[in-house]
Structure formats: structure tokens, C-alpha cells
Amino acid sequence: MELDWLLAPPLPAAVPRQRLLYLRLREAILCGRLPADTRLPASRSLAATLGIARNTVLFAYEQLVAEGCLIADRQGTRVSQLPPTPGASPQAPGAAEAPQALSARASAALQREPARDAEALSFSPGVPDFGAFPFRAWRACLERAWRDASWRQLGYVAQGGDPSLRAALAAHLGSVRGLAVDPAQILITSGTQTALDLCARLLADHGDTVWVENPGYLAARVAFGLAGLQVHDVAVDGEGLAPTADDWLRRWPRLVMVTPSHQYPTGRVMSLLRRLELIERARAAGAWVVEDDYDSEFRRAGPAPPALFGLNADAPVVYAGTFSKTLYPGLRLGYLVLPRTIAADFIHVAALATRAGQGIEQRALADFIGRGHYTTHVRRMxxxxxxxxxxxxxxxxxxxxxxxxxxxxxxxxxxxxxxxxxxxxxxxxxxxxxxxxxxxxxxxxxxxxxxxxxxxxxxxxxxxxxxxxxxxxxxxxxxx
Structure with missing residues (x-):
């Protein structure tokens, strides 16, 4: 059998010969160039033919035997019987084609979202000033976190997030947003998208309806759609989300996603009357309101409007925050503030559904907040x-x-x-x-x-x- 072509030029650079022989043999078997039951030369013979070491051939043969491409027995080494490759035989009449596309939910998410790869361009929305980031203070916090780290910070983070970060966030939210929350109500997430996905899966069931703002945050639509929820668009007016009586009657929601303090992208602010009405209508409908407070830290003048979460003690509101705008997007840290009635159960199930990491970064962020660097940076920015x-x-x-x-x-x-x-x-x-x-x-x-x-x-x-x-x-x- 002529097998000189197995190592014929051009040879890929920096690929070991034993790896190259294995790859070319496997390709020949899978494409049918070496049909089933073809007997290959003995390892010594092939090594002599190709002018290579016998161990090189043994490596390729043993790897292909382990993968099921070859069979080695007393009669020698031969090619296995493998399923036909696509196009090798005509498809039976009426047979369904093998699925070659994403799921219907994923395909529906293939909307034309504005590009996210233009961070260096003027006028790119949502991009903070990276050049003004307090590198020295952040680096010092990271170094302290690494210096004090134990094996625990190298594994999955404790349920709900690092305790020191949850405590620092509770104090911060109390001082800047007037939210009286306990650290046990806070769940650290890997950014807003993870937070929305958890809300969709833990607060609603497949097929439930979620209201989103129109125009609104496109990534939220994707997160809810992939979770199997029915997305219903609700128009926005000068006072924020403006559901009609027909919306409440015929498309009553299980979730309502809003950005009340600075609607994205129009920038409109939900009036206090509209906020109170939304809370009461959601309560009556048995719905949860997900409040995305993504950039209220950068208020132009005066204090930020009151959060929906803090307006009523028992409001059915989950509050979502992020550090993507105040620090940097690549940090991939955000949080949810949960009502006391569901906090423990939500956090427990979330820990089963996801395995949180970034233990070192969470410790460093707690230190960054605790030392006042975060407040100073936000004020300066x-x-x-x-x-x-x-x-x-x-x-x-x-x-x-x-x-x-x-x-x-x-x-x-x-x-x-x-x-x-x-x-x-x-x-x-x-x-x-x-x-x-x-x-x-x-x-x-x-x-x-x-x-x-x-x-x-x-x-x-x-x-x-x-x-x-x-x-x-x-x-x-x-x-x-």
C-alpha cells in the first residue's frame, strides 16, 4: 500500500510528526480515502517507508485505536466500520434532515443588536472613561486580596457571594440610594445578563409573559426569550413605561422589566405616580418587577429618583445593579437586591443553577468600597x-x-x-x-x-x- 502521502509536503509548521501522522490518518479514514477493513502496514514497515521512528507510528496507531478509528488484533491493524459521512449516501425519501441550526428560541434572539465592538469610537453608548480608572487604588486592593487569600477564594464563591462584598454593598446602597437592606438580601452576579437570566428562570415559568420597555434594552429581550418567556413590548412615554388597560387585561405579566431612573435608551425618568401605580398593579396581578438601576450613580443634578425597591416595604420588586458603568465592563460583577420574603430561597436555588467565581475580585471590590475609593471615583466621574x-x-x-x-x-x-x-x-x-x-x-x-x-x-x-x-x-x- 502506497502511504507516502501521509507525510508529503507541505508540512504544517511546529506540528510534531507523530501528531501530523495521526491527523492525516484520521482525516483519510473519516473522508473514506482509507475505506473500512483496509489493512494498514505494520508499524515497523510504515516507519521504514516514511523514514520516521517506529514510536511515531505507534503513537498514531494507538491514538486511532483508542478513538475507534482503527482495530488492532492478531491479524494486524485495520480501519473500523464507521457511520457514513454526510453526502456519502443518498438520504431516504421523506427522512428528516439532521438539525443544523440553533433552537427556535436562540434563532429568535438573532436580532440585529447594535455592535458592541466599538468601545474606542466617539459616541459609543455605555462606555465609561477607561483612562480615568483608578488603576493604582484598584491594583492595591487586588494585591491585598491575593495576599490574604486562602484556598477558599480559589474555589466557588460562597452562596450569595463573598460576605464582605455583600456587607459593603448593603452599606453603600443604604447611604447613596436610601435602601435599607440586609447583606442576606444581596446576591452577587456575573453582571446584569446573569441577573436577568436568574430572574427569568427563578421568578417565572416557561411560557409566562414578561413585559419589556419599547424601545428598550435589547439584551434583556434576548435573556427572557432564551429562558422561554413570552416577551411583550410595552411602549414608553415621557413618564416611562406606559402600559394600557388592554395590556393589564389581556397580556398580564409575570415579570415586568423597567429602567425607571433613566430609561434605556430614551433617558426618560419614570414619574413617582407611575412608579407607585406600577407597584400596586404588579402586586394585584401577582407579578414581579425587575428594576434595572444601571447608571443612577451618574445623576446630572440633585439626588436620584427613589428606587422602586424602597418605595414600599413589601413591594414585589427585585433591584438589579452593575459595576460595568461605574468601574469597567470586564469586571463582570453585578448584584441583585431581593425582598426578604424570597431572598433565602432565591439565593439557594441560584447557587444550584450557577457556580459563582471571581472570589479574589469580589474581595478586592469589597475592600475598594470599604476604603472609600468607590465613592470617590464615582463622585469624580x-x-x-x-x-x-x-x-x-x-x-x-x-x-x-x-x-x-x-x-x-x-x-x-x-x-x-x-x-x-x-x-x-x-x-x-x-x-x-x-x-x-x-x-x-x-x-x-x-x-x-x-x-x-x-x-x-x-x-x-x-x-x-x-x-x-x-x-x-x-x-x-x-x-x-
Whole structure:
């Protein structure tokens, strides 16, 4: 049998010959070049033919025998009988094709979400100022966490999260958000997406209805859809989520997802009356409200609106927070604050459903908060972002004139610039991307029948000195 081709050039660089022989034999067997029952030369013979060491051949043979590609017995080594490869034989009439796609729920999630890979571009929403991150203080906290670490921090984190971080968060939320919570009510999560997934699976059953804001946070729709919930879009007006009587009558929810302190992406703030009404209607419907308070730390002026979670002692509200905006997204740490009535059971089941890690980072973050670094950093960044927003508003007003309409900006890291109907936000966003801007089309966040036409402009990573140049490029993208 001629097998010289097994080591014929070109030979891949840095691949050991025993590995290369094994890979080429396996490929020949799987593609049918070496049919079933083909007898291979003895190891000594093949080694002599190829001019290689016998151990190289033995390695390849033994590996393929272990995988079931070859059979070794007293008669020698031969190719196994393997199932036919795709295309090797015609498919039986009426036979169903093998599934080659994602599940229906996953396929439904393949919506065109705005790109997340433009963090370095001007106007990319939700991107903090990485250059202003307090590296020295954070590094010192990490070093202390590693120095004091034991084997426990190298395993899965304790149920609910590191106790020191839960205690630090409880104190922080009490001082800045007025939430009187016990550390036992706090569950540390791997970011907002994990938190939403847990809420979907632990507070609702497959097929239940979840309300989401329209326009709204697209990743929330994905998380709920993948959990098997029926996603119902509820329009947003100037006071936040605005469900109709028909929504409550015909599409009553099990979960209601809201961003009341700074609606994403429009930036509108839910009125106090609307907040109280939502809590009472949810209570009457047996529904849970998931409050995503993703950026209230960066309030433009005055204290943040009261959280839904703290308005009533027994409100059916779960409060979600994150460190992605205040520190950095790659930290992948967030948290849920749970009502006392369900906290213990929720945290217990969550520990069974997921295995939390980042024990060292959780310890370091607790230290970072406890030493006052977190509060200092947030205060400093709030002032910086407010200055950037003011510079951006002024530059936009000068470039686009008195007809300019802006919304949002009461908190957070982005503004919405509304466009006239004759100017497509999708087209403007595409042209902006071609000249290095990370602006996003507002319409990408909406679902019919809601329509909106505007641009979501992030300013977190936009230095004041670069504002005028970025706005000039944006005007070119808008046809000005």
C-alpha cells in the first residue's frame, strides 16, 4: 500500500510528526480515502517507508485505536466500520434532515443588536472613561486580596457571594440610594445578563409573559426569550413605561422589566405616580418587577429618583445593579437586591443553577468600597461626565441649530438626538460608522408598532477637547 502521502509536503509548521501522522490518518479514514477493513502496514514497515521512528507510528496507531478509528488484533491493524459521512449516501425519501441550526428560541434572539465592538469610537453608548480608572487604588486592593487569600477564594464563591462584598454593598446602597437592606438580601452576579437570566428562570415559568420597555434594552429581550418567556413590548412615554388597560387585561405579566431612573435608551425618568401605580398593579396581578438601576450613580443634578425597591416595604420588586458603568465592563460583577420574603430561597436555588467565581475580585471590590475609593471615583466621574455632556449639548446646538431636539441626560453616559422624519437614523449611523463614530440608531432598540428616529450618543469616552471635532463629523454623516 502506497502511504507516502501521509507525510508529503507541505508540512504544517511546529506540528510534531507523530501528531501530523495521526491527523492525516484520521482525516483519510473519516473522508473514506482509507475505506473500512483496509489493512494498514505494520508499524515497523510504515516507519521504514516514511523514514520516521517506529514510536511515531505507534503513537498514531494507538491514538486511532483508542478513538475507534482503527482495530488492532492478531491479524494486524485495520480501519473500523464507521457511520457514513454526510453526502456519502443518498438520504431516504421523506427522512428528516439532521438539525443544523440553533433552537427556535436562540434563532429568535438573532436580532440585529447594535455592535458592541466599538468601545474606542466617539459616541459609543455605555462606555465609561477607561483612562480615568483608578488603576493604582484598584491594583492595591487586588494585591491585598491575593495576599490574604486562602484556598477558599480559589474555589466557588460562597452562596450569595463573598460576605464582605455583600456587607459593603448593603452599606453603600443604604447611604447613596436610601435602601435599607440586609447583606442576606444581596446576591452577587456575573453582571446584569446573569441577573436577568436568574430572574427569568427563578421568578417565572416557561411560557409566562414578561413585559419589556419599547424601545428598550435589547439584551434583556434576548435573556427572557432564551429562558422561554413570552416577551411583550410595552411602549414608553415621557413618564416611562406606559402600559394600557388592554395590556393589564389581556397580556398580564409575570415579570415586568423597567429602567425607571433613566430609561434605556430614551433617558426618560419614570414619574413617582407611575412608579407607585406600577407597584400596586404588579402586586394585584401577582407579578414581579425587575428594576434595572444601571447608571443612577451618574445623576446630572440633585439626588436620584427613589428606587422602586424602597418605595414600599413589601413591594414585589427585585433591584438589579452593575459595576460595568461605574468601574469597567470586564469586571463582570453585578448584584441583585431581593425582598426578604424570597431572598433565602432565591439565593439557594441560584447557587444550584450557577457556580459563582471571581472570589479574589469580589474581595478586592469589597475592600475598594470599604476604603472609600468607590465613592470617590464615582463622585469624580460624575463631575467629569456632567462637563462632557454640557460640552456636547453646546456643540450639537451650534452645529444643528435651534431645531435640535435632545432627550435624556438626567443621568448616565448618553443622550438621544432626535432626527426629522426625512432623515433615516439607520442611514446616518451607517455613514457615521464609516468615518469612525460609534453612534447607534435609536430605531434599532424599538419594535413595531412603536417607531422612533434618532441617534444614541454616548459621551463617557469622549474627552471635552474632542467634542467639537466629533460633532463636526456627525454633521457630515447627517448630510450637513
Amino acid at each position: 460624575r463631575a467629569r461626565y456632567n462637563a462632557r455632556q454640557a460640552a456636547l449639548r453646546a456643540a450639537l446646538q451650534q452645529a444643528f441649530g435651534p431645531g435640535l431636539v435632545l432627550s435624556g441626560g438626567e443621568a448616565g453616559l448618553h443622550l438621544v438626538m432626535w432626527l426629522p422624519d426625512e432623515l433615516s437614523d439607520v442611514a446616518v449611523a451607517q455613514r457615521a460608522a464609516q468615518i469612525g463614530l460609534g453612534v447607534r440608531a435609536l430605531s434599532a432598540y424599538a419594535r413595531p408598532p412603536v417607531t422612533c428616529n434618532g441617534l444614541v450618543l454616548g459621551y463617557g469616552n469622549l474627552d471635552e477637547g474632542a467634542v467639537e471635532g466629533a460633532v463636526a463629523r456627525l454633521k457630515r454623516a447627517a448630510g450637513g
